[in-house]
Amino acid sequence: xxxxxxxxxxxxxxxxxxxxxxxxxxxxxxxxxxxxxxxxxxxxxxxxxxxxxxxxxxxxxxxxxxxxxxxxxxxxxxxxxxxxxxxxxxxxxxxxxxxxxxxxxxxxxxxxxxxxxxxxxxxxxxxxxxxxxxxxxxxxxxxxxxxxxxxxxxxxxxxxxxxxxxxxxxxxxxxxxxxxxxxxxxxxxxxxxxxxxxxxxxxxxxxxxxxxxxxxxxxxxxxxxxxxxxxxxxxxxxxxxxxxxxxxxxxxxxxxxxxxxxxxxxxxxxxxxxxxxxxxxxxxxxxxxxxxxxxxxxxxxxxxxxxxxxxxxxxxxxxxxxxxxxxxxxxxxxxxxxxxxxxxxxxxxxxxxxxxxxxxxxxxxxxxxxxxxxxxxxxxxxxxxxxxxxxxxxxxxxxxxxxxxxxxxxxxxxxxxxxxxxxxxxxxxxxxxxx
Numbered sequence: 432x433x434x435x436x437x438x439x440x441x442x443x444x445x446x447x448x449x450x451x452x453x454x455x456x457x458x459x460x461x462x463x464x465x466x467x468x469x470x471x472x473x474x475x476x477x478x479x480x481x482x483x484x485x486x487x488x489x490x491x492x493x494x495x496x497x498x499x500x501x502x503x504x505x506x507x508x509x510x511x512x513x514x515x516x517x518x519x520x521x522x523x524x525x526x527x528x529x530x531x532x533x534x535x536x537x538x539x540x541x542x543x544x545x546x547x548x549x550x551x552x553x554x555x556x557x558x559x560x561x562x563x564x565x566x567x568x569x570x571x572x573x574x575x576x577x578x579x580x581x582x583x584x585x586x587x588x589x590x591x592x593x594x595x596x597x598x599x600x601x602x603x604x605x606x607x608x609x610x611x612x613x614x615x616x617x618x619x620x621x622x623x624x625x626x627x628x629x630x631x632x633x634x635x636x637x638x639x640x641x642x643x644x645x646x647x648x649x650x651x652x653x654x655x656x657x658x659x660x661x662x663x664x665x666x667x668x669x670x671x672x673x674x675x676x677x678x679x680x681x682x683x684x685x686x687x688x689x690x691x692x693x694x695x696x697x698x699x700x701x702x703x704x705x706x707x708x709x710x711x712x713x714x715x716x717x718x719x720x721x722x723x724x725x726x727x728x729x730x731x732x733x734x735x736x737x738x739x740x741x742x743x744x745x746x747x748x749x750x751x752x753x754x755x756x757x758x759x760x761x762x763x764x765x766x767x768x769x770x771x772x773x774x775x776x777x778x779x780x781x782x783x784x785x786x787x788x789x790x791x792x793x794x795x796x797x798x799x800x801x802x803x804x805x806x807x808x809x810x811x812x813x814x815x816x817x818x819x820x821x822x823x824x825x826x827x828x829x830x831x832x833x834x835x836x837x838x839x840x841x842x843x844x845x846x847x848x849x850x851x852x853x854x855x856x857x858x859x860x861x862x863x864x865x866x
Contacts, residue, residue, distance in 0.1 A: 528856070
């Protein structure tokens with residue numbers, strides 16, 4: 432009997448690899464999927480066995496755009512447009528409260544939520560990302576972390592040169608790390624000068640890392656870029672020779688026909704955040720059109736201050752239904768395409784071989800309890816995972832073969848302590864707002 436680390440048996444296996452779902456087994460060894468099939472128990476001996484009878488076994492999610500520490504601002508500034516939300520609520524609060532301790536506590540809360548929702552990788556843009564990295568490693572997931580770069584002063588830097596230096600130091604320190612993918616993260620074309628955007632790209636090219644930026648998110652952004660540069664955000668990037676395949680553009684809502692073709696030709700990836708775009712009144716990105724053009728689209732939640740959760744199942748269902756609705760075409764985006772966008776497309780955008788239940792792929796797996804009224808009777812596990820499943824249905828979460836959550840209990844983080852810290856910050860922030 433060949434030995435493996437983990438054997439999941441009798442589950443509905445969603446391979447996410449073009450094949451149909453089937454009842455079978457998944458074997459994991461050395462952090463990777465070792466075998467997928469039926470009757471593996473007859474030939475393999477595992478240190479840990481999980482009986483997934485009546486459950487769905489699927490790839491874990493990659494959340495491709497968020498600001499994890501902003502969980503501590505959840506619920507503040509509701510019902511405002513993007514620019515008012517930023518300038519009147521978020522930026523003033525950040526000036527007052529953002530610190531390594533704030534970031535560490537906010538990220539713990541965010542990662543707890545993400546693990547419970549089946550996310551094992553996320554792409555982040557914020558400050559004090561060194562503190563974020565500590566929590567990521569403790570929790571056992573992976574993250575692409577970008578130290579936010581701006582032109583105006585904040586608590587972390589006084590000028591663009593200082594932001595870029597901090598970003599360089601962060602990338603240099605974490606390049607080659609097994610849990611952290613360092614990312615260069617200029618905030619947006621309306622908050623970074625052409626010189627800052629260009630220097631950020633030079634840094635990303637030097638270290639061969641992703642370049643993560645908010646891009647063409649709202650009509651307010653378009654108006655600012657028109658006033659400053661007499662062009663659009665995408666054309667501005669093109670004029671600066673910054674439309675390159677290492678770019679992961681968050682939102683990408685407002686692109687005309689010519690710009691969409693440029694994006695397809697350049698290899699830029701899109702991080703689509705439908706619920707944040709809806710809540711802030713920013714619009715609906717034409718994702719089904721991007722997919723038809725061969726643009727790689729990943730799915731993100733944005734931060735909980737503008738969403739207001741990190742629930743990738745909910746995000747996925749919203750995304751696919753919106754595309755059907757705005758195109759008046761129920762075939763515009765399928766459930767299987769939506770699952771690829773939420774899983775393998777995200778992982779592959781940062782060079783991780785994961786997101787499929789397939790031999791040789793990293794073992795990033797969720798096990799979903801299908802014995803729920805909203806999942807019964809179970810005819811099509813893919814469609815019902817996309818359209819019917821809820822985050823609370825996820826029982827077990829595995830990252831690189833390590834069990835992070837089992838039977839609904841997160842094993843790597845102290846849930847009650849995290850809630851106490853969240854309430855501590857709630858009291859401080861409320862005291863400031865009321866005072």
